[in-house]
Amino acid sequence: MCLSDVVALEKGQEKLLFRNVATVKQKGEKLIFSDILGIQNEVNGTIQSIDLLENIIRIETSEVETGE
Numbered sequence: 001m002c003l004s005d006v007v008a009l010e011k012g013q014e015k016l017l018f019r020n021v022a023t024v025k026q027k028g029e030k031l032i033f034s035d036i037l038g039i040q041n042e043v044n045g046t047i048q049s050i051d052l053l054e055n056i057i058r059i060e061t062s063e064v065e066t067g068e
Helices: none
Strands: 004-010 013-027 030-035 040-051 056-065
Touching: 004 040, 013 040, 013 056
Parallel strands: 004 056
Antiparallel strands: 004 013, 013 030, 030 040, 040 056
16 A cells, blocks of 8 residues: 655754645646545645655645644
């Protein structure tokens, strides 16, 4: 199973936002990440890069809404 972590660049450092992301969807300016349990988290932002070997999705974000 290939699951990814989502990180955002903040103050020159990568900040971990979400773990075990299984799906990514875009809805307007929002990115919607779902984990293996189906919990969704929304972020206003854009994808900067996706590293499939390291399983890391790097984003530029302005706001995070968690589904917890």
